[in-house]
Amino acid sequence: MAIDAATVRKVARLARIAEPEARIEPLAREISGIMDWIEQLSEVDIEGVEPMTSAVSRPAPLRDDVVTEGGDPERILANAPRRAGDFFVVPKVVE
């Protein structure tokens, strides 16, 4: 199915990627090409098939809900683009 420019803009917004206007039409073409190729999946009979969500067919392990690590702000903040004391500095969230 054809992906149009409006869909690309919407999806780019959802993905929080600022795509320049000049890229919208080329992306629509590229993604349409890929989705057309993917369309062949509709040929497969999937009646009654359970979706495969993991390559490991065992139950997820459980552990006690206790703190195992922490109390080390220096390591956590070591790559912060901006920090103030033991806090990340981020753009204003609430006007």
Add this chain to the structure above:
Amino acid sequence: MSSLTDLTLREALDGLSARTFSSEELTRAHVEAVEAARPLNAYILETPEKALDMARASDARRAAAEAGPLDGVPLGIKDLFCTDGVRTTAGSRILGGFTPTYESTVTSQLWRDGAVMLGKLNLDEFAMGSSNETSAFGPVVSPWRRRGDTAPLTPGGSSGGSAAAVAAGLCLGATATDTGGSIRQPAAFTGTVGIKPTYGRCSRWGVVAFASSLDQAGPITRTVEDAAILLKSMSGHDPKDSTSLDVEVPDFASFVGRSVKGMRIGVPREYRVDGMPAEIEALWEQGIAWLRDAGCEIVEVSLPHTRYALPAYYIVAPAEASSNLARYDGMRYGLRAEASGLTDTYEKSRAEGFGEEVKRRILIGTYVLSAGYYDAYYLRALKVRRRIADDFTEAFGKVDALLTPTAPSAAFALGENADDPVAMYLNDIFTVTVNLAGLPGMSVPAGLDARGLPLGLQLIGRPLDEGLLFSLGGAIEAAAGFTAKPARWW
């Protein structure tokens, strides 16, 4: 000292153990080789001082009779594995300045066993690519060239730096990862051995995530035995990865050289794809003959959903990637672009930080997970994935392992497939099924094509049956007698 870089990992361990040379000498020879090979662009970060420090510490351990199973052996690390205090980029601008404060489980096990780190190896951005051309650091150039031709070739991808470094003698072995073929295809393109173990064999903790239900770490080496030695150190249960399997790690190397007599080897008829080069077909026939000579019984099997594996993968992997890569928001680490508000900062940071292929996959993933399309695409792909896995289960009722070509062609020139994403994706046609099913798969060099480029054969095993793959891989290696090396031009 150049001969020290021609050793296999096994020979190096023997030489260190016999005190024929020290780890410092061995490591220095590799550091020099790495420096001399910069035109290959295999390493995106060289850590020579760290390497020599680690080598001297190894020599001290050996002198004190405390040497571990990999003690003193210099390795290259794919730059997808987080290394404590050493920049880790995933080949992306968005992590261009990222220095982890922790060590991935896999690499920590290599250092626990005494290995030495030479540096971080180039890769496709976030491991998304089959030619290394999506790296923000520029592509790796294969040490191999077509006979009588100087055109730069791809070493494959995404573990192109790992494969090129191993093929060119820039390390004795390398870590790699494989989400759709990223260990096996580059191994095939460079005449090296690569194994993607069973999903859950190696911990994913500290490995930059691409598609978590498919990602697996594994080694690339010059021999089957070397791959077995490295995989043993890389494997094992890790409580920090909830999909890590709590199972015994066998001594994989002990399987190399074992008889494969009586083993039933499946040849899947759906892997005879249209347009497959005659040389690949002939190599496959040769592989079948080698295993038959080794006493295996060859059985034709059917994996009827094979042709749907790539399209299913190109739903599942981008969907998982779009979710995994949501963490790169410019707030806590990674690139932050200056913009006016929060949303603009997100959008601009991600636009500047991600390359075109990564953005394309995030957009596809976001699209197939978005309201109204989830059932039609994502859920359908997960059901097709089950069909593909069931095909293998059925086949493994009749056979012990499968033999296929690794890739549909030999290495191609850089730039050759760059304009057509689907053509690039077809590189993984024989490897991607294995990731979807979570099975172990190994590529073994088996011969050269008419232009002098390496070709690989792939072995696929039952879950956790890497041991048999090492026996079969060893049998193919012995029969093929593959000794070709790239002629040094760099």
